[in-house]
Amino acid sequence: MITSSPRCMTDQTRLLTTLDPNEDPVTGLERIASFVSENAEIRRRNREETQRELEESRRSKSDINKGKEGAVSSRYESLNYEIIENKLYQAEEMEPGHQRKLFHQSVNRWVVCFFIGVLTAIVAAAIDITIYYSSLIKFRLIISNLLNLCEKRMEVGGGCIWTVEFAWICYNCFLITISASLVLFLSPIAAGSGISQVKCFLNGVEIPGVVRLKTLFAKAFGVACTVAGGLSAGKEGPMIHSGAVVAAGISQGKCVTFSLDFHIFEQFRNDREKRDFVSAGAAAGVAAAFGAPIGGVLFSLEEGASFWNQSLTWRMFFAALMSSFTLNCILSVFHGVGGFLSWNGLANFGVFEDHDYNIWEIPIFLIIGVLGGLSGALFNFLNLKLSRFRKKYIRSKCQKLMECLLVAAASAFTGFITLFLVNDCQPVGRDPKLTEVTKLWCRKGQYSAVANLFFQSPEESVKSLFHSPANSYAVSTLLIFAVEYYLLSLWTYGLSVPSGIFIPTLLTGAAWGRLIGVIVEYMFPDVTGIHLGKYALAGAAAQLGGVVRMTISLTAILVEATRDITFGLPIMLVLMVTKWVGDLFNEGLYDAHIELNEVPILGWCAPELSRNLLAGQNGLLSYSTSAFDWEGYRAIFEGAIHALCPVCFSFLLCRRIMRKDVVTMMPKERVSRVIEILHATSHHGFPVVDEINSPSSDEEIPEYGHLKGLILKSQLIILIKKRVFCKDSDCRVMVDGSELVQLSDFADEYPTKLQLSEGDRNCWLDLTPYMHSSPYRVPLSASLPSIFHLFRGLGLRHVAVVDDENKLRGIITRKDLARMLLLLFVCSSAFMQCVHAVGHWSISLQYSASAVDEFVPLGSITVDRAFDNNYTAHFQSSVNPSNWRNNLLEAAKNGWTYRVKAMNDNGDVQGYSEPVDGIITIRLQCLMLRANGAHHFRMLWDPDRQDLQSLAVFPENLNSVGINHFCETNDFTDDSKLRGSIVVNTVNELPLPDSVSYIRKMEKERQARQHGAQQDNRSFIQKYWMYIAAALIFMVISNATTAEQGGE
Template sequence: MWGRNQQHDVALLQEMADMEPENEVPLLLGQLEEARSHQEEESKGDEVGVESLDYEPIHSLVYAQTKKGSNQRHFYGYTGLTFAKWIITITIGLLVGVVAYLVESSQELFITMKKDWTQETIDEGIKLPLVFLGYAGFGIVLVFMSSCLVLLWAPAAAGGGVTLVMAYLNGIDIPSFFEFRTLVTKIVGTICTISSGLPIGQEGPMVHIGAAIASSLTWMHGRFPTHRRDGSQRYSSPFLQTISKFTQKAWPFDFHNDKDRREFISAGTAAGLAAAFGAPIGGVLFSLEEASSFWSRKVMWRSLLCTTMATMILAWLNDRDFSLSLPGGLAYHGIQVEVDLDSVPLIMVTAGSLGVLGALLNTVHGWLSQYRAPSKKGLLRVVEACSITFIAVGTMFILSHLFGRCLPIQKGQQGEEYWFRYTCPKTDPNTGIAYYNDLATLYFGVPHETIKQLFAMGSELDTYFSIRSLILHSMSFFVLFNLAYGVATPGGIFMPSIMVGASFGAFLGRVFQVYFPGENIQPGLHALVGATAMLGGVFRSSLSLVVIMMEGTGGLQYLLPAIIAIYVGNWVAQHIHHEGAYEADLERLGEVRFLQSEPPRHLISVTAAEMMAPNVITLTEIVSVGDVIKILKNTQHNGFPIIRHADANDEGQLVGLILRHQLLLLLEQRAMIEVDSDMLYLPLPERFIARNPRVTKEHIYLEHAMRVYHHCHNPHKRYLSSRPEAVDELELDAILQEHPVTNGVHEANSKENGSANKEIQEGSDSAKSGQQVSIHKRELALDLRHYMNRAPVTVRAECSAQRVYIIFRTLGLRHLCVTDSNNSVIGMITRKDIAQSSHHQKEHSEGKITLERQESDGSSYFGDRASKDILFSLP
């Protein structure tokens, strides 16, 4: 028996059983024989279990009563919680800045070291093929380390991570995505990958790193609760029992819920991009425009503080000066390029050309994705990454040797240490003229320095880089970029997109100089326009990219060209490839059901009744333990409506919603009461249900444990709680043997509900007449009235699907109950239902198929590739 304070309620229940035995009706649970069977879960194969996040607060009776006395003001805010959140936000920004400095400085160190070694070995007379093998070997070792870390230790660290950060902030939990080992692998793997010679960058990984740092700082590290309420231990190991005693309350503040954590992760996302580009305001706008699906004024202020701290600490580590004009890895302060309004038509040509190239990148990436090595063949994935590294380094050496042009370093040409001589003659001792190979400089230089030099190209015809070198570099880099985009290593696509856009834009600028000699054409301006248009064509962002480029260059005179580049590039790319890089991968991947900011137009003609899943499994406020176990073992549903019967013929009115993990915790803690089995199927009188049950310390204990359930049970892999093994691990067999299960299951909430209820009722009556049901049979039950969400969001069956979409996404729901005019539950809408209805109704409007409910696993796009290597290779 759980809790002495339950005795009064049990006595009342027993009294009702004695008073109204003739009103016995079966329990309204749903038809379990039609529930879907469990398949092999993701941890046993290549699939990845994806669950929705519980952003909606659980407005339970316990929660409401405990909050009534919590409004006393303390040091700052209420109980210091607001102050703690600001401190954590500042800490996130500082840590992101330190990590960004580590990544940036390590990249420069490795690239400069390799370039110096290459030049020294060439000067020593070693043949170029041997130099190439040494350079490629070093890069392959770095990629090998990175890919092995990803495949063997932290698969979630592959790719850029921006796509899955967007998915998380949209309400989707990705397994192991924010684990600490994923964060470590992301940092180490990014340093190795960007230093190896692969044409990918660190900007996307920095977004993931910022979000992971924010997640780690707000994750409750501890085990809670330690003991079951029956006195047994959760852990058989004495060591775990001892450790858990000291880690029950690892954090004094209560923001270990999905809703509060998403605010910190939004700030960390903004800080990661801000540190990469040196753009604090641009980082905030990127988080608002691209990453975060839920935004508010307090999130904006925290994000701005976080990005400011990240860029300022990065500036101090770089130059020992707290200044926002000396920020991150892709900052281009100091370029002096004039903007002439007469060149606007040519700027539009450049922007349109790079918009085409950006759309082509997304198209080619989609086509190549189905031919990537599958995750089940880990060795093949490693070989793929190493082979592409070898091809990339070989391309750099061969093209630089065959087509590179030796140019003299002129007076005033900034950064003489940047220019790479390669196979060009040494400095002339008589004239003092030094030479550099322009194509080799483009390939072997530090990427952000190369981009800066491209932006700084002036109006002279023979400076910096030749036309031939620019076109060869841009096209070869584009091809290598497509090959590297999707390998099993950490790496993003911001820097390669900027590199291709800047190089091709500079090429067009040089061509315009030749064909329009009388015009003041500056290739550097076209490089800036090309980079911006390329980003717009790839990502389809607008405002955030403009601000990022303005903050990166530090000049408002480039505002008009940047705006023209964004809009023209977006417009052109939209007509070639409809979606941006992130949205395209999320749309094609069936496991991640991303909800866009606006509802699809083709949902206008659909109603909630057509979108919902029927045959909902419902529970009553006091439910048999045996029935709960049967439901949890035979379904994967995570939300169950709670109904109340008014009389024996009533289908039951909706009074609440209980989540799967709440039921699991009640079973784990043995929070059970013992009642007569016949009484469980009686309609409870209004005089009893209308009275709120008393809230005790035990209720508060369990309610808090429910809110931190996923921090302590299968952390970072909450999909494991939906498996039948989660019920088996509770060791309930001994209890069930002492209290046999009563079969009180029947179909509810469907068109056939009446006949099903009638059959079960008749069976119950015949059993009673045959004296086969013992009125005094005892059975364990769960009292859900204290913990259920008493205010679940509902819609009527006639509600428009577009309105359902808006309600669901705006409120961050996981479950949306559909009711009829009597407030009886007739269906349930989840993220899966909305995504499937949107997809299939769209195809129906295009004349392809009719509106049907079916699974979408993305197999038509990705072929036989598993979900794991698709999920964890996204940009």
């Protein structure tokens, strides 16, 4: 916000604007521009109305794009990755010591990466140690003492196992309260794993607060409480976010949270350098989490790095190695084995003893990949539905906190109730790492396999599933645990707590993967070399890959975490199949949540078949190809698009990729106009032209003069703060008090308030030395893919659109491109529905009420196939009601049959209604008379052949008519009009019932209503199964309250 000094308040005319503070960039400056446009207000209202239509259409037509609903939120801004090549930059490059400065800058990059790796490892070690001591308090000080007390009470005939359960739930809820409070009251952006936010940052989107120190504290301490609190969450995913925050803080040499500036690494205070260090921090986070430096580098490449070169790759790998090595040293000392470096990461999955696999097992691995893709797609679908529900109904902080406590209590209760109900006690082997909880409900010398999965750290549970010998887990244990943990992970992800999804999905997949191994071992008992651990590893990879859809990086992470390259090929095959299958249904979990939050992120590739969309073209209005007759379908397309997605009609058909109403500046501008522009718009870039022309109202694309450069909002504010003003428009004399501006000044955080006098407002600004003199520009004929690759590859924020004479004709921002891609997907889906789904058919109907089957016209049925591929039909009568009545009365007297015949436009007979004689005491013609001519048609339609298969006709409201009556003369009045209702079934849906069975069913229902309820002929089990099940469950729980009975 920019304000004036108190002495200028009286003379200043404050600008009153109705612009939304979150208004999209480049929407025009109608109220304060240097020219007056007669239709400016009309354009502004049209844009506001179109934006409202977009939001309404997104909510009401979410099924059009099969779950890909979303819009581009104006809360997020883009980052400036482009180098501003102005005169200051060129002058600094010409300085004699500039080469030495570049060398020192290169050395400092390596120093920063060293500290990124070390500090990320320290954060990871702090998280792990916090979880260790929290679990120590829970198991040894609380649970063990309570269990010992219970044993003493059980010796005298008592028991207190529910006291243990209550204490367990209370302690977990206490830790979850701390974790949720840190998110809700300190840093809301710390919720979840943070990978989605880091991915957006690397893509070029500024997420508010994503790399702040308070976010790091809430993320690190919160995830420790979350994992120790027993939620189905992991600490590995949040480590990636923690590493990114550490990298951003160190590279800037200051702390915004506490307003501390250490005046170091000032040369890195720009978005471009910060992005590279955040990439290194993300790689260091993966290395600390899994002990996978190579996997960390590949993760940053695969999941979001928008810039890549060899030197950056080396620095990222160096930071990842330092992170893994430092964490190894710290944890080795903490566990009392200093010098024995065996803790490469937080997740240590152990080493497989059986390194081989058979060639015939590869198809089984592929089947596991298919199952992983299906379960991952279902997980993402359900979690996205749950997230939308939370976003709509769970909005207050109190509600979010209560939901976290509910999930914590449910997770603890689920583990205990499963422990009671599932009897899977295994003999204790050598050197068991067991606690009092894992020996619950089992005899001496045994432990509970269920407790071994639920009541230890998730990493240890995964390790147990990988390396435990055969028969360590019963089939029922693996099946029940996989289902329960799948649902708990689904419920947990998205809560207002820091939580990761890596370990929960690995644990779920390892459970059902080991179950598949048991099945394979049962099917092939004579085959040797069937090690259950490798199936658990394949299942873990499939489940995680099905959820996050990572391939290269996840393969490297799992290979490094298990320290076994032998299974590299099976893991890669599993992940490839998993991604192919999952992508058939929806996106990965991170991409789905990014779209849910409406972040203007750009994917890797531009949409296919979009090279006909040009920068200066009106959307699809002139779209045509040689293989498609656009003009023939144009009317259908426009009507269908307007019906399916009204905003598509006004946005896509009548809108270009670029914005043509641009706010421009001259090379020399008066300070008052610059202040007014900054007041009235939220734009972050302004093209600089040699002259500002007033566009004519009939000009399709206005001209703004020759493009000279681009000036950023941050630069303008710094110039105003430094008072770099001229006394006149020639800028030959600077005003008193002006400061010399250097290139490093633009890296500082620009202020939000400025104090200006009235004299300052009448001064001039010379933008020539500071503007970007060679901004990226594209011609009017530039296609959408070429524009997309410019933004995606170079991390651009603005691209100017010029004509052949370098005259500015429009501008494209990152949000414009993201919004255009979204609308292109939605409207192209609607377009394909219009071309392939719209249909209209007419069927002629004739009836016969004579002995010789003489048919006369009855009317017609029109069948329409809607845009959603549903069929509707309408009946239109063409017969005289009196003649129809007389014919049916005559047929009733003579015993003739009433039949209806259907014919197409060519006169071909497509179906007859079946006669219904002999099944009731009165004929169909009398029923039609008593129904006042109301026909009920049931059609069977073949969508492939696009014709009628069969037709049945009944009197409408047969139950209310009553069928045991004789025809009467007053059954049908002369003024009654024939009408009809139609039910259309396709051959792929329901079979058409014949007239006999239909009328018999109606007669049976009518008699049942008249003579009372029909007798219930169900069996005893079908009637009372719910009561029997409840009694059995009660008996099982009652028997489980004693240790001996539970163990037996």
